Amino acid sequence: MSKRRRIQRAADVAVTGKREKVRDVFVPRPFEGLADEPEWIALRELVPAASAPLRLVPELVEEHGDRPVTLATVLPMAAPAMTKADGRVFVGLQRHQQSGDVSRDLAEALLCALRTEPGRTVAVPPLPGPGPRLQDILVDGPLDVSMHEGFEFWLDPGAADDPTVQASLERANAAIYPTVRLAxxxxxxxxxxxxxxxxxxxxxxDEDAALDALARLSAAGTLPLAGGTKFAGMFRAHGRLVPVWDLPEDVPAADWEEPVREFAGRYAEALAEKEPLDAAGRRARHGLLGRQLTLR
Structure with a gap:
């Protein structure tokens, strides 16, 4: 089905209210094909408060106007989307209800928001069924990520003056742990x-290639970032590996730029190795698999 047809089909469902019986399908790499796939995964799974602007494909701009669209790690009450009275649209990556295809979920939330009157609550189905995905409705490119210390970016000017809003915001901000995007x-x-x-x-x-590279580094004893650090294990998230290192808590984020840069160089060299793993590498690979946790 073409991109235009998928978008039109979603619009037809919105108008008629008729929807086929939904059959959920699990997509292991929902962000595959997007230029910044790892960053989408990081914002979805790792980052508490960040945002990035998104650009709609020309067909949607023609239909709904060139409305500002912002990707947010999380929205109030973990809502999938919200609209502002001035026409701005926000889409939340981290939400309570989801299907087996995160890309389809996010696309449906965005389309529902575009069809909702500005400033009104956006209704989004928990299982959207077949239809356009992010890859169909966005102009692709690297994400221009803005990190936030709090969730004030949710609010309209002056909204925080309301004591109830301020109290809710303080509770949300209290759950944020300090996070820094490394260069x-x-x-x-x-x-x-x-x-x-x-x-x-x-x-x-690719997961297998990345795991082999990490195994080579583990066998060589070069898996830690630096002295005083520990390789804690790794996640599997949306079809990609996410290694995790434990660090001293009193060392600031900026001090880890160079160790991460050096590790990235070691990893790239290990990734380029084409020979099969030797016995030590195979043992290391088996050990790494035993320290792996899967995130959807």
Whole structure:
């Protein structure tokens, strides 16, 4: 089905209210094909408060106007989308209800928001069924990520003057742990949680190739970022590996730029190796698999 046809089909459902019986399908790499796939994963799974502008494809601009669209890590009450009275649209990556295809979920939330009167609550189905995905409705490109220390970017000017809004905002902000986007590697983030800090990096490469590269580094004893750090394990998230390192909590994020840059170089060299893993590498690979946690 063409991109235009998928968008038109979604619009027809919105008008008629008729929807086919929904059959959920799991998509292991929902952000595959997007230029910044690792960053989408990081914002979805790792980052508490960040945003990035999105651009609609010309067909949607023609239909709905050139409305500002913002991708947010999370919205109030983990809503999938919201609209502002001035026409702005926000789409939330981290939400309560989702289908097996995160890209389809986000696209449907965005389309529902575009069809909703500005300033009104956006109704989004929990299982959207077949239809356009992010890859169909966005002009693709690297995400221009803005990190936030709090969720004030949700609010309209002056809204925080309301005591109820202020109290709600303070509760939301209290749940944020300090997070810094590192320049040394794309989709690498430092964060500090109680009693320790971490670096987590969404690797852009095929899982098997990335795992082999990490195994080579483990066998060579070069998997830690630096002295005083520990390789804690790795996540599987949306079809990509996310290695995690434990760090001293009292060392600031900026001090880890160079160790991460150096590790990225070691990783690239290991990734380029074409020979099969030797016995030590195979043992290391098996050990890494035992320290792996899957995130959807």
């Amino acid at each position: 040394a590697a794309r989709a690498a983030y430092w964060c500090r949680v109680p009693e320790k800090a971490h670096v987590r990096w969404v690797l852009p490469d």
